[in-house]
Amino acid sequence: MCGTASGKGTVDAMTSTADRRLGSRVDTPAAVPDRPAAGSPAAPGPGRQPSDGSRFRPEIEGLRAVASVLVVVYHVWIGRVSGGVDVFFALTGFLAAGQLVRASERGGIDLLAQWGRTLRRLVPPAAVVLVGTVVASILLLPESRWPQAVREAVASAFFVENWRLAADAVDYYASHDTASVVQHFWSLSIQGQFAIAFPLVVVVATLAARRRGIAARPAVAGLLAVVTAVSLVWSITSTAADQTYAYFDALARVWEFTLGGLLALGLHRLRLPVWAGVAAGWLGIVGLAACGVVLDVEGGFPGYLALWPVACAAAVIVAGDTDHRLGTTRLLASRPMQYLGSISFPLYLWHWPVLLLASAAFHVEQPGPVLGLAIIGTSLMLAAATRHLVEDPVLRRGRRRPGVLRDHRAAAVALVPVLVLVLAWHAVTTVRAEPSGAVGDADHPGALARAPGFVDRGSPDAEPIPPAVSAYEDWVRYRDAGTGCAGVPGLAALELCTYVPAPDPAARTIVVVGDSHMQQFLPAVAPVAHERGWRVQTLIRPGCPLSTTAESNPGEADCITWNQEALGALASLRPALVVAQATHDVRQGRTERTPPGMVEAWNRLASAGVPVLGVRDNPRFGYAPPSCVDTYGRGAPECDVPRSDLYPADPAPPGGAPSTMTVLDLSDSICEPTVCPPEIGRVMVYLDDNHLTATFTASLAPVVGPRIAALVGP
Template sequence: MTSTADDRVRPGSQDHAPAPDRPTAGSPAAPGSPGQGQGRQPSDGSRFRPEIEGLRAVASLLVVVYHVWIGRVSGGVDVFFALTGFLAAGQLLRAAERGGIDLFGQWGRTLRRLVPPAAVVLVGTVVASVLFLPESRWPQTVQEVVTSAFFVENWQLAADSVDYYASHNTASVVQHFWSLSIQGQFALLFPVVIIVATLAARRAGIAARPAVATLLVAATAISLAWSVTTTATDQTFAYFDSLTRVWEFTLGGLLALGMSRLRLPVWAGIAAGWAGLAGLAACGMVLDVEGGFPGYLALWPVLCAAAVIVAGDTDHRFGTGRFLSSRPMQYLGSISFPLYLWHWPVLTLALVTFHREEPGPILGAAVIATSLLLAAGTRHLVEDPLLRSRRRRPGTLRDHRAAVLALVPVLVLALAWHAVTDARAEPSGLVGDPDHPGAAALAPGFVDRGARDAEAIPPAVSAYEDWVEYQSDCAGVPDRPALELCTYVPAPDPAARTIVVVGDSHMGQFLPAVAPIARERGWRVQTLIRPGCPLSTTSESNIGEAPCITWNEQTLDALGEMRPALVVAQATHNVRAGGTEATPPGMVEAWGRLAADGVPVLGIRDNPRFDSAPPSCVDTYGRGAPECDVPRAGLYPRASSLPAGTPSTVSFLDLSDSICLPTTCPPEIGRVMVYLDDNHLTGTFTASLAPVVGKRLAALLGR
């Protein structure tokens, strides 16, 4: 990745000062020649620092190698954040001390560095995704391409992390743009903060440097505290939250401000440099970066990077400066930004194309080699020409124009792809027509009179969006703030029988199976749905124990007061390969409380859950592919029945014969896609269950 400091001091740019970062005896940067047993005083970034370019190369290589061959997150991105803060703080403070920061010009230079290479990668990714990415992943990818182009991909991923109905989202081909988004946000906002701080210092009659240092200390403390707290309570959201990462930038900024005071003996610099590099290399293996960052754990890579920076570029033969300043490391550092951008889509698309979960040594080597070639091409064909053009014809407006023009093809392609996606999302028929019988195809005596080659519904490109919309007529429940009671099928007669469908999102998806009989007979269908919370006296999922317990308690009380004609809820849970299906005791206890209030229950056997999404498998291997059929015996190893102690007011409906074939549970039945993700039925398929469900409801409720 790139830094966001001015090109004049940016390692790897062609605009940096030509003087090498090797201080001579008597210079302000080093009172003694390094390697002669004396200490040195590292530069704060006002001169070219070859070891920083080498450090950027190390961080980028760690990110790539860990992603490709180790399958973990390395912590290299945190190094980029610290380096950005280090270079930006020093450059901006020097500009402020010289008389002021040209904010518009600063933004232009930042956008010119970040946007064109990122746009090239996004354009290439869109084209490759259309060719190789399964259509089921198109909607998510289109959306994330746009958010990546505008530096808000991290917020898109943060929102998805707390959106239960976005849980189907797989790792997208542009997911790695989350870090560039945070970096871009910092680069655009940090100059404003420095301007405000220096103006405030000027009014107060104090120097700019201590004012900025005080601000950075405060920002570091607040952001780190927020990062630790948020990581402990919601780590997935915290990982993408810009505010939890601010301290990594500001800590790098504080290092830049304090570099003039730091002197290390040669031996200490050698030890600090190698300890920092060793710590960086081991970080992803020792720490759970993906599952535990940022929080206080992110101090590891940030402090390791700081150790390398403080060690400096000593020429001692045992120092890290020799290694980091070597020609190969300098070149790798110069392409580190495009290398970071290219490696992830290349890896993701390679895995999809070759149907692999992991690349292995050969495919992994090909991924890295391809990424290096693309990165080098981006550097020499995009970044370098832009830098040369700016030197020949400098101008702030040119910088902004270059960034805007680079975005145009990205947005045009994204809009065109979105239009194609919308067109393909239109179903070719309706459930229940001869071509799309759905679950009816498994009924005894069924005769298929439809076209065998008819397209499945919903189409792969929109299967993930086939959620049942039930929250259109909702209201709170008095004295029960955790509840929202919605009416899915209204009834004109106030005295009409009421069915309440209760539980988690699986029951929300079940509503189309209940609706037809209710409309036919004038019944009312209402819902009490909370994703991740099946009806129980406790919590049966990891969505959140306390919220589920509270919600279930209030739900049982409300149902006891409402006394509906019937409650429809899950009767089993956790249907996975290995025979994990069970009826938790908490469910039986909940039914007992309803029985005491005279409320009957229809318990529905739960549908299967998978390790990966069946629609994506179909999109990858094709319809009818045996790779997508899961053995039924592993999911439903036996006929299910209600456990002992179940109240007599509870009936049981086993729909496994309508969801699975005798030996397998396929992703498509009767030319209807059964699942929208790895554990939810499509609304289209549950609508095809209406004849079976309607018969049972009619038997229970009569007319």
């Protein structure tokens, strides 16, 4: 993938290790012979045309090296990603299709044996990396990031990390300060899912072909063509609709594998002149190297943009090993490139946790030249050790003692230490997550500590709540409260949820509307509603504050539609009060603003007789304050941001706002007079880089409640 990001990608898992080191060749499912020596009949010679993988392909081994080096260098020094992942997806499909079709033509595919060999190649080195990453994370990773790492380590071990990230709506482009140390296993999970599903596809296509009396190769090619078209269309449409989810969606990536498979099945028909092969090879290499620089794909990947790196890989494959003095083969077939290709799988697995853990240990977001070289050197050494001490012995043992159950058992045994270690880590995390008190007690006044005349009677040594290890989990899950959620008739985009039910059907209703910055505000509203017998309902859509347009992602059609429907629903419901954002995007540099679309929305509600309480936005940081406290300690000045960098001393009221709109400015409760700290009244203010903890928001209730009561009335 090209674009900005935080460490993702993977190396060809299905054909990793033996298949790569034995010459980027996949012959029969039963065995892979030793790599042919230079000059042997199977070795490449001058003027050879590309093959479908039934013989040694040194340029593919070298292409893996190029892709893996680009992935590592882009992640470490550039803060972007190359097209490496997509190259490996395409190579996986290319090699797997050729292998499986040849096997079916020779008699059939033993699915259990095929899956067993894949697991033996893939699981042991991945398990070693997971064990090493967990141990290092316990020692070096801030406790606030432990729960995320625990969850994702389990998901990675079972090849479902991509779905875990999709369900969590993880931002692919998040900073190193919030990214998971095993987040890169998402693509390895897709590789594993493909390794299970693809042999089944080939078997089904082959059986159907035999019944119809046609050859297996055209039948498989036809099915792959259909899958490629469907998956590519889905990738484009789903990326446009929800890029965060589509990024990790295996269905949006299938076309990259199947396009490589189609290339394998049709490559024997391609015959390029030598000069064209030279040009194609260099076009592919240069295009791949430039992908992450030329394309800024944040918010647009995978979609059609992924065609760029896949096409680059195809160009190198089609070029073949021309052996021309100007061709790419001399570079790709060199000893250093062949060795790098042979360790590309463990290199990918190791480089991301080494990068994140080094960044955490040295308190840097992007490593400089010296630290970057140390990270790359460490990753190379760990990759080489994993190959020689883990991959090679496991694969040799599998060849000496073949057996379907032995292969599956070897994979299962390799996972045992991972699961034991992760379960122990989870147990420790659970114990450390227990809070030392409750918000509002003497030791944990939270926002009340900023109230005029407050006298602190608590212990200054009391541990803050929520504990660092559970701060990131301290979030408001409104769907789990109240009486549930339901659609709004005639307004398909909306979901109306009741957060605080009211015993009286005629009770006054408060509707909290907007994005996650309004969702986090619910614990501050709930107490006064419980006390007065009012109802609190929600209209929440992530990334979509109440406006007449899309503020977080300008031009986003779904958000615009949602806002229009929300305004219509509010005009019909006529609640006693709407609570929404009054400002947006508070960051260092005083970027806070009140967009015209928000003002227009308030005026539309005023026309319908609906009053609005506009809440001033809380700050957004370039780091996660809980992690900063974990790193530097409580009260460390490194974690404080000057208040004057975020908020002006005298904020101007929103221009054009109706008289029915009231601003609630909580900046004095969130910040101290000179700084905005991560902890107030021994309560952690933030759970990540821009959201308040539910605990701190609950401590705002004594400030917020009287303001709401004054607006709603008795």
